[in-house]
Amino acid sequence: xxxxxxxxxxxxxxxxxxxxxxxxxxxxxxxxxxxxxxxxxxxxxxxxxxxxxxxxxxxxxxxxxxxxxxxxxxxxxxxxxxxxxxxxxxxxxxxxxxxxxxxxxxxxxxxxxxxxxxxxxxxxxxxxxxxxxxxxxxxxxxxxxxxxxxxxxxxxxxxxxxxxxxxxxxxxxxxxxxxxxxxxxxxxxxxxxxxxxxxxxxxxxxxxxxxxxxxxxxxxxxxxxxxxxxxxxxxxxxxxxxxxxxxxxxxxxxxxxxxxxxxxxxxxxxxxx
Amino acid sequence: xxxxxxxxxxxxxxxxxxxxxxxxxxxxxxxxxxxxxxxxxxxxxxxxxxxxxxxxxxxxxxxxxxxxxxxxxxxxxxxxxxxxxxxxxxxxxxxxxxxxxxxxxxxxxxxxxxxxxxxxxxxxxxxxxxxxxxxxxxxxxxxxxxxxxxxxxxxxxxxxxxxxxxxxxxxxxxxxxxxxxxxxxxxxxxxxxxxxxxxxxxxxxxxxxxxxxxxxxxxxxxxxxxxxxxxxxxxxxxxxxxxxxxxxxxxxxxxxxxxxxxx
Numbered sequence: 001x002x003x004x005x006x007x008x009x010x011x012x013x014x015x016x017x018x019x020x021x022x023x024x025x026x027x028x029x030x031x032x033x034x035x036x037x038x039x040x041x042x043x044x045x046x047x048x049x050x051x052x053x054x055x056x057x058x059x060x061x062x063x064x065x066x067x068x069x070x071x072x073x074x075x076x077x078x079x080x081x082x083x084x085x086x087x088x089x090x091x092x093x094x095x096x097x098x099x100x101x102x103x104x105x106x107x108x109x110x111x112x113x114x115x116x117x118x119x120x121x122x123x124x125x126x127x128x129x130x131x132x133x134x135x136x137x138x139x140x141x142x143x144x145x146x147x148x149x150x151x152x153x154x155x156x157x158x159x160x161x162x163x164x165x166x167x168x169x170x171x172x173x174x175x176x177x178x179x180x181x182x183x184x185x186x187x188x189x190x191x192x193x194x195x196x197x198x199x200x201x202x203x204x205x206x207x208x209x210x211x212x213x214x215x216x217x218x219x220x221x222x223x224x225x226x227x228x229x230x231x232x233x234x235x236x237x238x239x240x241x242x243x244x245x246x247x248x249x250x251x252x253x254x255x256x257x258x259x260x261x262x263x264x265x266x267x268x269x270x271x272x273x
Numbered sequence: 274x275x276x277x278x279x280x281x282x283x284x285x286x287x288x289x290x291x292x293x294x295x296x297x298x299x300x301x302x303x304x305x306x307x308x309x310x311x312x313x314x315x316x317x318x319x320x321x322x323x324x325x326x327x328x329x330x331x332x333x334x335x336x337x338x339x340x341x342x343x344x345x346x347x348x349x350x351x352x353x354x355x356x357x358x359x360x361x362x363x364x365x366x367x368x369x370x371x372x373x374x375x376x377x378x379x380x381x382x383x384x385x386x387x388x389x390x391x392x393x394x395x396x397x398x399x400x401x402x403x404x405x406x407x408x409x410x411x412x413x414x415x416x417x418x419x420x421x422x423x424x425x426x427x428x429x430x431x432x433x434x435x436x437x438x439x440x441x442x443x444x445x446x447x448x449x450x451x452x453x454x455x456x457x458x459x460x461x462x463x464x465x466x467x468x469x470x471x472x473x474x475x476x477x478x479x480x481x482x483x484x485x486x487x488x489x490x491x492x493x494x495x496x497x498x499x500x501x502x503x504x505x506x507x508x509x510x511x512x513x514x515x516x517x518x519x520x521x522x523x524x525x526x527x528x529x530x531x532x533x534x535x536x
Binding site: 044189193 | 308
């Protein structure tokens with residue numbers, strides 16, 4: 001049954017759902033716009049604070065204010081791109097398990113994971129994306145960075161890697177909801193942990209640099225790509241190949257997270273509600 | 274006082290239901306504190322600005338999380354939910370004031386957040402701030418306590434007024450973003466206002482945000498003279514009076530709006 005659906009059909013379905021979701025957001029047009037502006041303000045303030053802070057202190061572990069903006073900008077951009085697709089499908093999983101809504105989804109003629117993604121497109125991240133792109137362009141311009149074909153290609157590849165890691169975080173985090181039911185405290189925790197890579201990881205103790213590189217590879221989202229682009233030092237003694245690895249790490253953790261999700265699903269019994 | 278005490282206790286206990294969330298919450302606050310401490314250690318240690326010591330910054334961070342957790346609850350979300358499902362009308366016919374009911378609930382939630390969010394960082398905070406820390410003199414301590422109280426009330430009034438807007442616009446999850454942005458930028462909760470350019474500092478004096486948290490911390494750390502402290506205390510007081518007046522007017526309008534909607 002599930003094998004029968006073609007890629008073409010999936011994309012077609014996604015387009016239909018996407019249009020529905022955009023229309024749904026536009027029903028409350030005022031709210032949508034007010035929300036976009038609000039999020040613009042929220043993240044704008046964070047960017048501005050970083051800028052003000054480093055205008056005063058000049059450097060943070062060897063990174064100047066524009067370089068720190070690039071670092072944070074890459075993190076926000078990859079997060080927003082990923083969240084556009086994965087935020088809604090992963091946010092409410094624990095709740096859907098409790099209310100039994102998941103049973104309904106199981107009866108659809110597509111794989112439940114695909115179905116969740118199709119109906120979960122979220123147009124609200126336009127604010128983050130536009131802001132992050134604006135900040136990145138501003139920061140690169142201030143750094144007199146001359147983009148050539150190679151570095152643009154590199155940036156695109158690194159963003160893809162960051163996006164895959166961010167998505168894996170969403171998916172793996174949400175699959176805990178199959179077991180916890182109702183409330184998923186892991187997601188909150190993950191947001192806190194991601195706070196580490198808002199700043200160059202070299203400000204933290206060595207053990208944490210190791211943790212963020214080899215255990216929970218958040219440093220690949222933005223730190224290694226930015227360090228490469230801006231020619232910053234990576235932790236002493238670490239292999240020079242690390243800044244090239246984000247896409248590889250991304251694919252690896254993304255596949256792993258989908259396996260985790262499916263494993264969670266296979267243990268799903270329903271709550272009887 | 275008895276009935277509000279009961280509401281307070283219930284709100285507190287409801288937060289404690291999810292044990293795992295509670296422990297993770299404590300861990301989360303410790304991690305967030307650690308990140309901030311590392312950040313400011315790197316910044317202050319580099320020495321481009323010597324006006325503030327690492328000890329001062331640590332005190333700032335501890336007080337920041339203490340006051341923020343005590344004022345954090347999202348009143349707007351609660352009011353929004355009860356306006357949408359209509360349960361707000363039940364609240365209004367009950368023999369409790371809607372405002373004090375909300376205040377008691379918020380205080381209950383915040384007390385819990387204070388215990389899990391601020392108390393855990395107190396010990397590492399004291400340890401880190403020890404070198405170079407002087408306890409505030411009695412006058413400053415009194416001013417600090419008074420301005421903290423006023424600051425917390427300002428924060429509650431702000432969120433409450435914003436929450437009342439739910440009567441008109443119904444969907445108002447985004448309003449909190451506006452308030453948080455104002456608080457983060459002009460209240461100095463992310464970067465203390467000490468480090469702001471003059472122009473922005475001047476603007477912040479005409480907004481309520483800096484009186485919630487920044488001015489109390491200034492007093493605790495003896496960063497201002499007693500006169501300056503008294504002036505900012507008065508400014509906070511004026512804001513509080515203004516906000517209470519605004520909140521009363523908005524509430525009367527909201528009641529009017531309810532009647533128009535009929536039952």
